[in-house]
Structure formats: C-alpha cells, structure tokens
Amino acid sequence: MPNASTRPKRGRRTRRQPREDPARNELVSRSLESAQQCLFNQDYGTAFVHYLLVLNLAPMLKDFARESFRFTLFKWADELDSVGRIQDLFNCFEQALELFPADEVILNSMGEHLFRMGFRDEAAGHFHKALKLKPDYPEARENFYRVANWLVERWHFLMLNDRGRNQKYQQAIQKAVERGCNTVLDIGTGTGILGMCAKKAGAAEVFACELSKTMYELACEVVTANGMKECINILHKKSLDMEVPKDIPHRVSLVVTETVDAGLFGEGIIESLIHAWHHLLLPPQVTLTFKPNRNCTGRVIPAGATVFGMAVESVEIRRHHRLCVSEVGGLSLGAVGQLHSPVSCTAEADDSMEPYTTERLSRVPGGYTALTEPFRALDIDFNNVKELEGLTSREMQRLHLPVTQEGNPDALAVWFQLHLDQESSLSTGPQEDTCWEQAIYPIRNPDCVALRPGDQLVVEVSCRDAYLRLCSVAAVRDGREVRLDRHHPPLDPREPGTNPNPDPNPNPTTPTPTPEAELCSALAGLQTRQSAAKEAMCVLECSEIALLNNTHYHQSFRRALDTLLTGDLARVRENGAPADPPNSSSSTAATATTATTTATTTATTTADEDLLYVLDVSEGFSLLSLMAARHAHVKAYSSVEKSRHQDVLRRLAGANGVPERRLEFWLNQAEDDQAPLKRPSREKLWSAIILDCVETCGLVRQRLMEKASLASCLLEEGGRVFPERIVLYGMLVESDTLLLESAVQGQEPTLGFNIAPFINQFTVPVHVFLDFSTLDCRHLSESVELFVLDLMTASANYTNREVKVRATSSGRVTAVPFWYQIHLDQEVSVSTLSQDSHWKQAAVVLQPSLEVHAGDWVRLAVQLHKSSISMSARIDDEPAAGDASVAMTTS
Template sequence: MASRKAKQYCAEGKYVEAYENFVNYFESLEDAYQASEPVQKAFTKLVCKIGTILEHTENIEELIKCYLQAINLFPDNYVAVNNLGGYMFRLGEVDIANRYLELAVKINPGYLPAEKNLMHLRWQQIPRWHFRMLNDKVRNEAYYKAINEVIGQGYCHITDLGSGCGLLSLYASRHPQVRVLAIEDNKLLFNMSQEILMDNNVMNVSPVNYYSTDILESPDKCNVIMTETFDVALFGERALESLFHALTILRTEENFKVIPSTAKLYVTGINSEELASKYWYIPSETLKFLQLHSLCIRQYDSETYEAEHLSDAAITYMTDTQEVFDINLADREQLYRILADTETAYYLVSLKCKKGIIHALAVWFDLNLTENITLTSNPQDPNRVKCWEQAIFYLDHPVYVNEGEILNIRVQVDDCQPKFSLEDKRVGQHKCFQVSKDMISFMNDESLVQAIVRMSEPFYEPDLVVDSNIFPLLGFILAMNIEGCRVWHTVKNNKDMEFLQHLLKINNIPQQKFAIHKSQEVFSPGPEQYFVNFCDPVKVDGSVDVLCGEDDEVDEIMVLKLPEGVVVKVQLIYSEYIEYCNKVNDDNLLGVKIAKYMNLYSGYEHPNLEKLDFIEYSTPVYFMISEDAEETEEVQVTRDGLVNGLYFWYELQYFDDYSFSTLNSSHYKKSCFFLNEPKKVKSGDICIIKMKTEGHDMKLTLE
C-alpha cells in the first residue's frame, strides 16, 4: 500500500520518495479526504519537514510547489496554508502572505501559529509608531492649529505628502472652501483613508495612491504643501526629497505655504554605559578566560542610527549642543544644496567637551509648523512631543576627551540620510570585530553569562554539544575543558562567524573540534552516546519558542536537553504605555473618527520591551511550558483599579537545583499580552489566567 510505503520512507529519512508515495496514494482516491486522519497528519508532518529543508537550502520554487500541491489535495489543511503564508511573509511578499494567513485563520480560528503569524504581518503593515503618532495629542493639536492658521490666511489648495490614514487632510477638510490632494504610497493606508473619509462624510479630499515623487505633473492647484513624514533624525524618511519634488512639480502658485515652514537639527555628545552596552562588548571578569579583553567588539551597523528615548536612559551630556541645520522647508534651492551633497561634501560642527568619555552623538530637532507654532523632540524639554525618540549615532570607539577640548563632527547627507562621524579619526589600539546586536547583548548580560558558566560545572564528558545560543558560551567552555568533546554551532552572518573563528584561534581550539556552520545547514547527529542539546527557548524579543530543541531525528540518541524545563511567570498589571502604543484613541484626534479602522491592526502582544512602566495588580503565577497545552491558574488581585495587561518573564531550569530568571536580564527583552479592554478589579478578586501553547507559540489570556 502506497501510504504504508510512504511512512516507511519517512522513517528512513527518504522524504522525496515518501512525498511521492503519499501523493500517488491520495490521487488514487476519489477524494483525498477519504484517507484516514493519521495518514493525513503524517503527510502534513512530512510536508512541513520538506518545507523546512527547502527553506534552509533556499529552494524557493520547489518549496512553493510542495505546499501548493498539498493545499490542492487538502484545501482545509490550515497547517500547510499557514506555513506557506509564513514563508511568503519571510520572503517579503506581504500581500500574498496576507491572503494565505487570513485563510488559515478562517479555516481554524483557534490555530495559534496562524493567528500569531497574521498578527506579526499586521505589525509590518501598520508599525506601532503609527499608533504612537496618532495618540500624541500634543503633535495633533499643533498640526491642527497650524493648518487652521494657514487656511485662515487664505491658502486653500492643499497637497498632503505621505497622508497616511488621512488625519491632517481631515483637519483641513473642516473648512468647506479647502480642497486637499492626499498622496499616500502605502496601498493599505490609502484604502483605509478612503473608508475613513467616507465615514467622516468628507467630500473635499481627493486621495491618490502614489509615491509623491513619482508624480510628473501637478494634478490640481496647490498653494499649501503639508507633510508629517519625519523620523527621529528629521529627514531620514526622505522628507526633504519629497518636499523638494513638491516645490518643483506639485506647487502651482508663487504665493504658497509649507507646513512645517522651517526645521532645525541639533547634535550633542553623550556618555551612557547603558546605551554603550547595546553597541560594544563591555569587558567583564567572567569572560576573561576567552581572551576578550584584547579585542574591540562592537555591533555592525545595519542602520545608520538607532532611536532611543533619552529621557528614559541613564546618560550624561558631555558637550554643548550645536545647531547642524536650519532649514527653510519652502526654500527649494536650500533643499537642493542639502540633497545634492556627495560623499566628498560635508559640514563641520564643533562641540566643546567636558572631561570624560563620549560614547555617541545624540540628535533631535525642532519643527516650526508656522512662525507661531513649534514642536520639539528635545529630550530635555518637558513640553516635547513623545511620539519621536532621539537619533543616536554611535562612535566607532568610545572617545576620551578633556575639559574644554573641541570635538569636530563631520556631517554628511547620503541618499537623504544624515550621517555623523568624527572629523579627526581616532584609531583604537585593539583588533576590532563587528558582530550582531544580539551577540553583544548576550555577552554583556553578566547574570546570564555567570549562569551558563556555573551551569557548565556539573557536566560529565559529552561526546557532542550542540549550542544554538547566539553566543556559544557553553560550547567554548566544554570544548576547552573536555578533551574529547566536539561542538556544533550555527551562525546567521559572516561577521559573527569571523569573530567566533578568531576566538577559536586565540584560545587554541581546533576548528575540527568546534564546527561553526551557516544557519541554512541542517544538523544531523551521528551515533554519539552522550549528546548535549543546549537551545535557547527564549527569543531576544521576550517571546518563547515552545519547541526549541525538539527534533524527532535525535530521539533515539542519549540526549541531555538544556534547559530541562521553562517556567513562565505572569502577573496582572496596568500600564498607560499599553493604551498608547497599541490602540488608537479617538479622544486624541480632536473629533476625527479613525480608531475603528486602525485598531484592526493592533495586536494582543507587545514583544521587545526594554522598559515598561506599570502598576502591579498581583503576585506572579507560574506555568510550566509544554507542547500543545492549555492550562489555567487562579490569581488574586492585590489592589483596586484597572488591569490591562499580563506581564511575563521566564525561569530557565538548567538542572533540578539551578535556574536562571529573565526578569532582570539585559539580553532578553520583556513581553506583555494585552486585554481587549481594561478590566476593573478590586483587591481580593480572583481572576483566571489561561496559557495556551501550540506549535512553537504561546498565548496568555485573562478568562
């Protein structure tokens, strides 16, 4: 029988032959659903296995063909539909991914992996900063007043660049004499804005779905250009390029206004061990045995600058603050001069220093919407807008400066991106390596490093260690201390590999003893008698991989899986930030109704929390993470008030008597599940928290 032969091939690891036999069997039936449920499940498991292998080998065509054939045979196979949707999402094919993921959720509304994948896709379609922007009432009121002021001066033909969901256009539309051309290139936001305009009974706004610089001639009269397309470094989102094009092509009248009218960009030098530890490895005594003190290890620059709320960080301002640009946003020639800069053109800014160490340059801006209305992102100004962080440009190396020393900063504009660097290059004395951000945070988490060092002590002598942590510390320790021990580790990029290979060299560890592979290579264990599988079930963003370390192919080998168990600790909280970053509140929009459209793209979880201000409403309750489980725990409320979140962290149980908590970890961010609506509680109330795990995912809800 073909299905029996297919199962045999699966057991032998002959996946192609197994797949072909399954397909032949299903096609021999009048309806593939006539096959028994166990056979269908075995086929689904095989399809997922083949999909994983094809993705690792980047065989896109065969992967899509495999999943589509499985879906054609079993249209209701929500596992295959979800996996294909998830893969298309990872490829960046968001529209295609959306269709498959929505279908998977429709087929099985309770299937957690599809639900999570769709939520992650929604976050990419509408990033959380949209929610923060729309909820920033200070920003909204300033733009509202500026728009009214300009219209009151008789300017009525408005072009809104990057109109998003249409908030600024809606403000302008309240004046019946006004006509607004709202230009938005994001198709989803454009479609949403059309619905919002209809819902708000607006007739004098014309939305168009274009990137503004692709428009070759003005489609309408224009004597006002308004925009809010600014990032934390002011014009990193190509705002100046859009304005230059609008002044050249879209503006039709000589007498015109631009909102904002002018902008100023500022820079200062800062010292912050807290921020520096995100960018450089800070040498510690715990890792001294790896010879790291002789190296400079820093994050490779995937982005030109980072965004940080400096008001929340421990920092010292080490220089005076200097103005970098004072830009008249209505001056086409000035915009051209800034945008036309080449790699050899630059500006110099001189900063007067205090004595100490400078880690980075902090940048913020003022937006003068009109002569009378100003917004600022200055972290030292109590009236600043909160939706923008500050831009942080890390130096190549920390710089030691003396009191009164002048630090010359080179400022360049390259492809609309501002870039800041030292004019006088200061060469470090150590050999430099650039590694991933996650590797830096792992190495700088002293409590995590100490936990792994301590955990390595009770080992017998394993034949093989598979260490899948971002930095294979356990692998290094056992390779250095156990003569016959071999290590397997995978990396995602060449820079991490180069650094780890250098560590092998300076610590005299032969490469044949410590194998470092690219992540697409699939691990196949040999007949080791004692095999340690050290995975990292907690992701850096604070979520958990329930199935971390699970592999059917190693079940027959004598394996020590670490951690041996994972406990999730959960408590009831209330946090204003949850309301601010996840759901739009129409009360912040000055009478405009947008929330019901935007909130379709809010989520029920917020990973990657570095800091979260909240009020505790219970002591923690505990769940042991296990595969495909549903459990509930009672929790007693400890104070009167409102609850809107389930804050959680993990305890990694390495051995019976030893564990590590991620609560105060600097490597693992925190995560929080949201309630649909805040819940009113009283001290002494009993609430029920439910944990559900399915596949690799976990979800917490308040029942």
C-alpha cells in the same frame, strides 16, 4: 392580444440527474490510486498533479481527499522552495485555493511562504482571511500578529493617540487653507488623518498617496467611514512616481506630510519634497485661476526643521554598541579585535551600516547623563527647493562642544523641532511628552576615553546621501586632540585605557565529514537562517554585543557546563549509571557509554572515543561552544554561520589554548541549506545540547519545544539539554502607556475622526521589546509564577494553566508584563529581568481592562501555543486558601 398574465404557468420540471460517465469515473479512480501510490513513494510533485485532476473531475471527493491533498501540497511546496522554484510554488497554492478557497490551513501556509519571502502585505491578507474563516485558529492568529508588527508599526498608535501633535497639524492646515492653499496633496497619508483635516478645513480638492498596500487599504476604509470617499482621492503609489495630469489633474498649492523619523531624513522626506516642488507643487507666485482674487504659492507643511543634539553617557547604550569586557566565561577576549554594532557613522562605514538607532531616552534603563549642553546641528527650510537640493553637497560642519559634565561619551542623542508654519512647531526632545523617540549615534571610543569639564568634544555633521550623519571624531584636552574612533594612548597617563592586540587569524583546516544523523540534521535545521550577505567589517547585532557584555549569563553557563562535563557525566561513565534518575527520552535514545574518561590538560592525550560532544544551536553569535571546548575531553560544535564570526571564534580559540580540532562549525558541514548534516561519530550521541530559548524581544523562540523534543532524543545517558527548564513570571499592572502604544483610544485623540476601529484591527495583544524597569506603571500585585516549560521532558508540559493572583492595590489591570527565569540545571539560573540582561521583557495588554480592589483574587488563564502567549483575566469569587493557586491542562 391576450394579457400575459393569463398565460398558463409551466409546471416545475424535475432536475435531471447527471448521467454516469464510465470513462470519467475510471480516470478519476486510476488517478486517485496513482496519487496515493506517488504519495507513498514520496513523489509529491506527481501526486499533486494527480490530485488536481481528481478533484477537478470529481469535486464530490474534496472532503474525502482534503487531508491528503493538503499534505501533498505542503510537501511539494517545500521541495519547490528548496530548489528556488518560487513562481511554481505560488502557482500550486493558487491552484489549491481554486479548489479550496475557504481552507484556512492552505491560506495560512501560503501566507507563511509569502511572509518569509518578503511579501508582507500579501501574507497579511492570507492570514486575515484564514482568521475570518476560523477565528480561533492559533497558527493564523500568531502569524497575523507577527506580520501586523511589520505592516502597522507600533508608532502609528502612539502618533494617533498624541492629541497635541494632531491638533497642531490640524491648526497649521486650517490656516494654510484659509490663506488660499485649497488644493492639497497628503504624502504618506497613513490612516488619512491629515488629508481629512484638509478637507474639514475647506480644501476644494484633496489628494493622498500611500506606498504600503495595507495602509492604503486602511486609509480608504477610514475615509469612507468618515463620509469623505468622494472628496479625497487616495492613490496606492509612491509620491516619486506621481505625475500631472496622469495621477492628479494639476499641481497643488499645499503638500502636507509627516514622512520624518527620529533622525528627520530617514523616511526620504528630502527626495520626496524635491520631486514635489518640481512636479506636483505650484511654484512661487502662481495665481489660482479657479479662485479669483486669491493668490497662493505652493508650500509645504511642515515648513522646516531645526536639529539639536547633545553628548550623553549611558551604560545601556554602551553595552549594546561596543565590547565592554575583557573576559567572558573564562575566555580572554584580547584576540577578538574590533567588534561593534552595525550602527556607525565613521568614514569607513559602508551601506550595510546604519547611521543611527533610536531610543526613548526618558525610558532608557539606568538613565543617561548629559555631558554637553544641547547644540544646534542643522536648519532646513522645506519651502526652499534650492536648499533642499543643496543639502547633500553641504560642506561638513565641524563643531567643538564644551564638555559640562564628567563621564564617558557613549552616544550623541539627536532630536528636532518641526516648524509646521511660522507660529507653530513640534519638538521631539527627550524632555517632551511626544510620540517620537530620539536618534542615537553611538560613539565608537574603543579605549573608553572619559571626558571632564573643560574638554571639548569634536563632532562632524553632514548630510551625505540625504541622511543626517553625526560623528564624534575626537576629544580635545589642553590643546591635544585624540581620536575617538581608533585606538590611542589615553588622554592622561593616570586614566586607564585598553589596547587589545589581535592575534593573526590562523588558517584552519576543513573539518572532515562524518556519518549522517537524521535527527541531528532536523535539530540543526530548525535554526533560523541568517542572510549570507557579504560584510565589509566584522560586526555583531546590538543584542549580540549586549550578550557578550552579559558576564552573569556566561558565568552561569560556565558553572553549569563545568558541573556536567567534569562531574555528572564523568560519574555516569565511571559507574555505568546516571547520576540522576534518567528521563524517558534519554534512556530510550542511547545506551550508556562505559569507557572511563580522564580529564587531561592537552587534547593530544585524549582518545577520540572518550570525548564528550557538545552542540550549541544558539541563534546568532555565541561563545558557549568555545567555553565547552576549553575542557580537554570535549569536542564542541557551533552553529555560528557567518564566516567573519567564525574567524573571531577561531582567533579566540587559538588565544585561549583550544586546539582547532576541538571546535567545529556545524552548519559548514552541509553543502546547502537542505543537505543532510553530519553527526560527530557513529557511536556517540551528544553529551550536551545548548538551545537558545528566548528571543531578545521577550518571547519564547518559535519551535522551541520541537527543538527540545529532538534534542532530548540525541543525548547520551546522563546528557543534558541546556537550559533544562524555563519558568515564566508575571505581574498585574496598570499602565496607560501600554494602552497608548497598543491601540488608538477612541475618537477624542484623533480629533473626532473615526479611525480607531480600523487601525485597531492590527492591534497585537503582546507588547514586545519592553523595558519593565522604566515602564510608567503601577504594580497591582506581587510577581507570580505563570507557566513552566520542561525542556528535558517535553511530554510533561501543558498548554493551558490557570493562576490565581491576589491584587495588592486597587486600580485597572491593563497589562501583565512577563519575563523568564532560565534554569540551566537544578542550581544555576539566569533571569531575563536582571539589570545586565541582553533580553527585553514583554507584556500581554488586556482588552478590556479589569477593575480590581486591594485583596481581590484575579484568575489568569494563560495559554502557550508554540511561541505565542495569551492571557485573559477575571475576578475570582471563590475563596482561596493560599497566596496563589494553579490549575493546568497537560498537552
């Protein structure tokens, strides 16, 4: 038999060209023509089907048809979304990604739909893929940063940077394993650090579970990178769904967990531990047969906790949780009734209410005053299953706390000591340098009863629904008890107290529909829709309460509106020419109205054709439309959506002499979210449009410039967009705090485990909800103007700007905090940095930091893309003539 190697080699055959198929080509041609015709007729569903057929039969046409296919897909997806065909929507995106698996625009769009519908893990995956395909794709980058804040919350970075906390957990786990607990389950593993501590301590078997898909995948990467992939079995599962032997082969001897929040029980640790004791943990007095002569009972780290609290006075907490003013912008609030935040532990609170919020007391603007000594509220043993099971049925504890300091009781501040074992514990107290915040239980106290030494504060403590609930129900003075959660006479006749007397709710008539206006519909349609869930009581978000308490904000708007509605516009109508040179958008949008308007004291004497129309498209609850409607010659439209909030505005209108017909609710005029909205009249355009420009967190609102462009096209001659201009200011600072809250700083704080590169993928360069006044930082420069947005003339704006800033001190520039001066007109403005502002600030964290010396010039490159602000910094070697210089690129 000849050797195979002696066989002659076959020559390379020429690849045959595919044979032309006339019928196939004809089908492709006709389908492509049909797709384009359907697209022209706005029949997007049929066009999408034709494009699918064309691109499957003729893949060589992908580049040619890509843009049209994308456009068709997005339009068809919007239609499917509007009628609730969500599964069909995602099926279309999946079909599109089969054709274009590397199309970053389609990936990003699908991620946006997923995120909006609550599928955050899946959305993050699509945004991440889009960024890998095109790292400089701004839409995907902004979306990824937004979803990253949901999936990997900022406390993960603080916790992992807390070396003291990590070390104490490691030591407690080490001791438990050395004492025989060598099979371990890490519940809520996060990055996997506690499971890795157990393995490093010598545990024979380590299991871990994590519910979040993102954190599960992250933990798998971390464990693999640290060489423990074969030693730690991680399950993408909730511990309550785990079973033996389905998920783990046998019961374990040790459960480690840190599923605790600022209120201790808020992450469900009680329920998960009860389940673990019954199904996953060894019961007491069990001998481990696979390790002779070593006895171990099942146990939990942490072993237990002690909860502490104290009553505090804090203006900052107060103004976010209850109404503190009786008049806003010239409107009396006597008829408003009881408005409060959705944080309440009162007996009438329902499931929509939160029992507590959180604050880092050491960084609360204005500080706080302790009105009582710290008190012990609760003890819990996590190694006693009967105690865990009996927690929710414990009798309510009623405590009488001696008042030690005069002040207004605004909240109970709560923290705990976490007992890891008998020797080691962690405290989350306000004086500790810890990664935890404190739980804040606001005190309703509608009449602002002041306490003084010698009084007693009555606090009720319970654990209904396995939540820790503390409620300050009464104050006691000289044996007299006065409730704090409802109106009452003051404790002392000499002490002030208010007792609002709500007017009955009038029965408004339904607004008469008016003609359609496509641009107005588009503008109002850009409003972020809120949930239409039924509410058991009239509550406002904490930021909305703070906004109502911001008297300077409302006084400023009152001045600016008065100037426009009683001065500038009146002169325009009398003279037939604008008071100021018109901007191009308003001059092309409408012809000046020449009818003379005379302001009268009653609406009945004002003709409809002489009315000025004001539209307030602020997000959430707003009184600005009602402030405008106080003028007799004005009809105002509000975008307030919730019926209970509309009722509040109606009550206030009646109490302040504003006729019902002069205040209407814009979004009530649409039958559904997609229906066209209505204009106020055929002839008139808007005299003023009020935009909500800055989010409470400190960022520019999404799609602001799109709103501004539409608004400027809807103004009558001389009309105005409020605000007309926004100026962004910033400052160079050195702040280790911002670094620790933004990224894990190497392997040292994480006990030598390699975690930072993996979790830092979710680092977001812009730190939001920042209190700059209490931020631990060094100022390295004066404040400087960074950016200007002109809302009246959107075409005059730019997208990039370079600013030269002079360092006044030497140090590391780690961040650039920023805030806004919001100019309502040429003379009136409000700042988001003011002490009574309802806004927080934000900061761009620089990676890496920039070393500077006093006198150095730093060149900041500032970019604004939609609502996303980015900055980079470098030392500028060029000499500068002035204190600051700028260069800009017009969009």
